[in-house]
Amino acid sequence: MKSYNIALMPGDGTGPEVIKEGVKVLNAVGRKYGIKLNFTDYDFGGERYMRTGETLPDSALKELKKHDAIYLGAIGHPDVKPGILEVGILLKLRFALDQYINLRPVKLYPNVETPLRDKGPEHIDFVVIRENTGDIYTGMGGATMVGTQNEIATQIMLYSRPIVERCVRFAYDYTRKRNRKKTLTLVHKCNVLTYVGDLWVRVHKEIGDKEYKDIKQDYNHVDACTMWMVKSPEFYDVIVTANLFGDIITDLGAMIQGGMGIAAGGNINPEGVSMFEPIGGSAPKYTGKNVINPLAAICAGGMMLETLGEAKAAAAVDKAVHDALASGKIKSLSAGRMGMSTTQVGDLVASMVK
Ligand code: IPM
Ligand code: MN
DSSP states (O other): OEEEEEEEEEESTTHHHHHHHHHHHHHHHHHHHTEEEEEEEOOOSHHHHHHHSOSOOHHHHHHHTTSSEEEEEEOOOTTSOTTHHIIIIIIHHHHHTTOOEEEEEEEOOTTOOOSSTTOOTTTOEEEEEEEOSSGGGGOOEEEESTTSTTOEEEEOOOOOHHHHHHHHHHHHHHHHHHOSSOEEEEEEOTTTOTTHHHHHHHHHHHHHHHHOTTSEEEEEEHHHHHHHHHHOGGGOSEEEEOHHHHHHHHHHHHHHTTOTTTOEEEEEOTTSOEEEEETTOOOGGGTTSSOSOOHHHHHHHHHHHHHTTOHHHHHHHHHHHHHHHHTTOOOOSSTTOSSSOHHHHHHHHHHHOO
16 A cells, blocks of 8 residues: 655644645545555644744754655734744745745636636636746845835846746646646746746747647736636636746636635645645634635645645545535535535545545
8 A cells, every 4th residue: 555644734723624624535535545644743833933933943844854745724823923924934845845836726616606707617727837936935135225215125036047947847747748728828027027037938938849849838928817817717728937926826816716715736846845735824714613615725635646646546536526516515615605614515525535
């Protein structure tokens, strides 16, 4: 029997509630597909920070690196100043583990309401590959004359050719494996970002022309992309984009697929330890009420199996989520309006695993 060591980081707010349901479904799939998952709990997050002043010590990083994957609930606490936990835990992990791909599928399941009029599951099914280690997120820059009338602040949009290349190559591979429209759309802003955008455009074309002749190349400026995502989402197959643009367009993506209750993300290092998370955050006001939607966490668990190489088990999670929604028993994806509790949604999906 195949076995994997998974580091659980339930984190803050509703994180633990949704991760519990994710683990339930993963165990159900594991039983059917002969996969054993060994979970080890880690309590990094807001509570621990307030208790100890510690976000994510280097010793923890070392331990996390020994696992096959990390399954994360949510990071963010109302009593902690914004930025401390995000930078100290989430971004630290992404950078330290070199998780250079942020994989965010945008998929509308049956019976899920989208704010887009006249669009259904046949129109909304694409994947955003967000570069996850470069860009404005590297924290390069500075400020001077802070507090004066002439204060200056910079934050640099940084990209190196190797960082762009490895992301673009992953995206082409992914598009080929996905085997749908075989179209990889680069999203950037090369009409204004004439250095960084140009680097992305050239790498996208060079790698595509040389190594992926079977994949169609396309390009959208990021502002136009937000327009097309709303007007004609069926246009997309796979999008590859820079870190900040990817951050922004995947929130829009989450909304058109029915909201944060279903949006999952994978922070992937194809050669190392990857981390999977629902992208919705800690939702403090719903904490402990058993009303939050665990589907995003469940889908993130499916992505984890996929990345571990368990394609059949991953497909079974996706199918179970699909069937649970198709059954019509889940009334809405919004917290408190699902017509059932967090636990019941987890039970329903687990019972649908085939
Ligand atoms: C996300 C989040 C993070 C990001 C924040 C919390 C640092 O918005 O995962 O999309 O900007 O990447
Ligand atoms: Mn975001």
